[in-house]
Amino acid sequence: MATSRASALPGFGLTMGYTLAYLGLVVLLPLGALLIRVTSMTWADFGKVAFSDRALAAYRLTFGASFLAASLNAVLGTLLAWVLTRYRFPGRKFLDALVDFPFALPTAVAGLTLANLFSQNGWLGRFLVPLDIRLAYTTGGIVMALTFVSLPFVVRTLQPVLEDFEVELEEAAATLGAGRWRTFRSVVLPALLPALLTGFALAFARAVGEYGSVIFISTNKPYVSEITPQVIMGWLDQFEYASAMAVAVVMLAASFAILVTINLLERWASRFQR
Amino acid sequence: MAGGIPRTARAAGDAKSRRGIEEPAWMRRVLIGLAVAFVGVFLLVPLANVFAQAMAKGWPAYQKSLGHPDTLASVRLTLLVSACCVPLNLVFGVIAAWAVAKFQFRGKALLITLIDLPFSVSPVVSGLIYVVMFGAQGVLGPWLDARDIQIIFAMPGIVLATLFVTFPFVARELIPLMEAQGSDAEQAALTLGASGWQTFRHVTLPSVKWGLLYGVILCNARAMGEFGAVSVVSGHISGVTETLPLRIEKLHQEYQAVGAFSAASLLAILALVTLGLKTWLERRQAIEHARGQNDSPSLP
Numbered sequence: 001m002a003t004s005r006a007s008a009l010p011g012f013g014l015t016m017g018y019t020l021a022y023l024g025l026v027v028l029l030p031l032g033a034l035l036i037r038v039t040s041m042t043w044a045d046f047g048k049v050a051f052s053d054r055a056l057a058a059y060r061l062t063f064g065a066s067f068l069a070a071s072l073n074a075v076l077g078t079l080l081a082w083v084l085t086r087y088r089f090p091g092r093k094f095l096d097a098l099v100d101f102p103f104a105l106p107t108a109v110a111g112l113t114l115a116n117l118f119s120q121n122g123w124l125g126r127f128l129v130p131l132d133i134r135l136a137y138t139t140g141g142i143v144m145a146l147t148f149v150s151l152p153f154v155v156r157t158l159q160p161v162l163e164d165f166e167v168e169l170e171e172a173a174a175t176l177g178a179g180r181w182r183t184f185r186s187v188v189l190p191a192l193l194p195a196l197l198t199g200f201a202l203a204f205a206r207a208v209g210e211y212g213s214v215i216f217i218s219t220n221k222p223y224v225s226e227i228t229p230q231v232i233m234g235w236l237d238q239f240e241y242a243s244a245m246a247v248a249v250v251m252l253a254a255s256f257a258i259l260v261t262i263n264l265l266e267r268w269a270s271r272f273q274r
Numbered sequence: 275m276a277g278g279i280p281r282t283a284r285a286a287g288d289a290k291s292r293r294g295i296e297e298p299a300w301m302r303r304v305l306i307g308l309a310v311a312f313v314g315v316f317l318l319v320p321l322a323n324v325f326a327q328a329m330a331k332g333w334p335a336y337q338k339s340l341g342h343p344d345t346l347a348s349v350r351l352t353l354l355v356s357a358c359c360v361p362l363n364l365v366f367g368v369i370a371a372w373a374v375a376k377f378q379f380r381g382k383a384l385l386i387t388l389i390d391l392p393f394s395v396s397p398v399v400s401g402l403i404y405v406v407m408f409g410a411q412g413v414l415g416p417w418l419d420a421r422d423i424q425i426i427f428a429m430p431g432i433v434l435a436t437l438f439v440t441f442p443f444v445a446r447e448l449i450p451l452m453e454a455q456g457s458d459a460e461q462a463a464l465t466l467g468a469s470g471w472q473t474f475r476h477v478t479l480p481s482v483k484w485g486l487l488y489g490v491i492l493c494n495a496r497a498m499g500e501f502g503a504v505s506v507v508s509g510h511i512s513g514v515t516e517t518l519p520l521r522i523e524k525l526h527q528e529y530q531a532v533g534a535f536s537a538a539s540l541l542a543i544l545a546l547v548t549l550g551l552k553t554w555l556e557r558r559q560a561i562e563h564a565r566g567q568n569d570s571p572s573l574p
Contacts, residue, residue, distance in 0.1 A: 010473075011372065011373075015369045016373040016377075018370075019366070027392060027438065079309055080309050080313070083305050083306055083308075084309075086296075087302055087306055095309065098318070100552065101321070101545065104552070105321075105541070106495075106498070106499025106501060106541045108501045108520075108522045108523060109519075109542055112526060112534060112538050116327060116531075117323050122323075124315070124319065167295060174295055208396070209397060210396075211501065211502035212502050212505075212519065216526065232402060233506070236405065236506060244402060248396075259394045
């Protein structure tokens with residue numbers, strides 16, 4: 001069996017030792033330090049900061065805007081993945097490569113240019129602002145920045161599934177008299193659902209933690225337009241480490257919950273393939 | 275077994291039965307149009323805007339703002355930080371991939387999850403954990419202070435925070451690749467008398483080189499572009515602890531639009547180069563993969 005054969009290779013002890021030591025030093029030790037520091041706070045102190053009105057307002061904005069951004073991405077990402085896998089047209093490969101652009105572009109640049117584009121004198125803002133569509137320095141702008149930075153996730157999780165999709169199923173539906181839309185809704189979409197949800201969750205996770213692009217396009221007002229990472233920054237600027245840590249632990253717990261969800265979704269999705 | 279229709283037969287089937295399973299031409303055109311318009315407005319226009327705003331006051335103003343000593347210093351620091359982080363995470367990625375992909379052990383799934391962990395931590399929290407560790411009020415703060423070692427609000431802190439956020443890139447690229455390749459080739463090399471290092475150097479490394487490069491490119495892009503984590507530990511001292519992304523923020527706050535966009539244009543060029551290399555590598559990998567499948571018929 002593969003198990004016994006694989007163990008004949010040399011270097012397990014050395015490489016595993018290095019892996020664990022480096023992982024411990026760079027990732028686990030600092031994360032552990034944060035958790036240990038927080039446990040020295042009393043519950044009352046922790047709750048006072050972590051669930052203060054300012055923090056709660058920030059959680060609402062962060063999770064609400066991230067949910068909207070991930071939902072937008074679910075729709076637009078499905079469209080993009082469908083067009084990229086099903087159709088052949090000039091410029092398709094260029095379009096496909098561009099989808100990864102938000103991953104390659106540093107978030108500060110994304111925030112800077114989006115805020116400028118949609119401001120009153122910007123290339124897009126000069127048309128949109130007279131129509132009363134204000135995306136710079138509004139909640140809508142935060143949703144847009146989050147949509148931008150998390151755009152590739154849904155496309156990239158759907159693409160392989162669509163490529164491997166059994167066309168025979170669609171043919172069967174067509175033979176049975178289903179129209180194109182009916183086939184998509186009743187045959188293709190249910191099969192895409194696990195991957196779509198995984199992509200949604202990945203996009204949501206990315207959006208929840210995002211900081212760089214948002215601060216350029218938000219007015220950054222406490223209680224109004226402040227996302228959770230900004231609350232942490234705010235406490236840090238005042239050297240209120242304990243308060244910053246309390247809010248950070250709430251964020252960590254949220255990321256952990258999303259991570260577990262993504263793992264479960266991926267396991268579910270893998271049952272649909274082969 | 276389930277999807278065991280041979281490639282050619284399926285392709286032929288595709289060609290024959292396009293009619294029942296494809297949208298009418300007008301709808302195809304509408305969908306393609308929508309996708310192109312969306313990517314154009316949402317991705318290309320912001321990119322073009324970076325360069326247009328940087329050049330808003332002409333080429334000389336662009337050159338002048340890039341030549342500002344603080345901007346030059348931020349470019350230097352960004353290059354230096356990336357030059358520290360990428361090799362460290364590259365070495366880690368290769369070693370971790372060897373340990374995880376070539377051996378069976380308990381807790382493997384947990385180890386992979388832990389390696390991926392930094393990706394799911396918010397950048398600001400990633401910076402904060404190092405402040406908690408090494409800051410003035412941190413766990414090691416008094417100890418470091420007594421020895422006059424400064425980590426936070428100095429370059430070591432920036433390197434550490436960047437190390438954390440770019441930690442998984444190379445490893446997560448190599449682990450699935452090396453797992454898929456199994457260890458038969460390595461077994462053969464060892465049987466023929468090669469040492470462990472020779473086997474790695476001449477058998478394993480060549481077969482994963484494109485994936486390795488791919489991970490390095492993504493790691494580098496993130497290292498140079500990281501904002502949140504670095505912002506927490508930097509201290510924002512112009513010319514000293516300001517990386518290029520932080521320099522953009524500073525200039526933006528000072529209402530120096532041309533300056534901010536000029537600095538941003540450098541990072542936009544980095545993004546374009548990254549994207550180009552990434553696309554090229556993906557094509558190389560696909561070619562290599564196809565060739566590999568033809569060369570060695572898989573055993574039953």
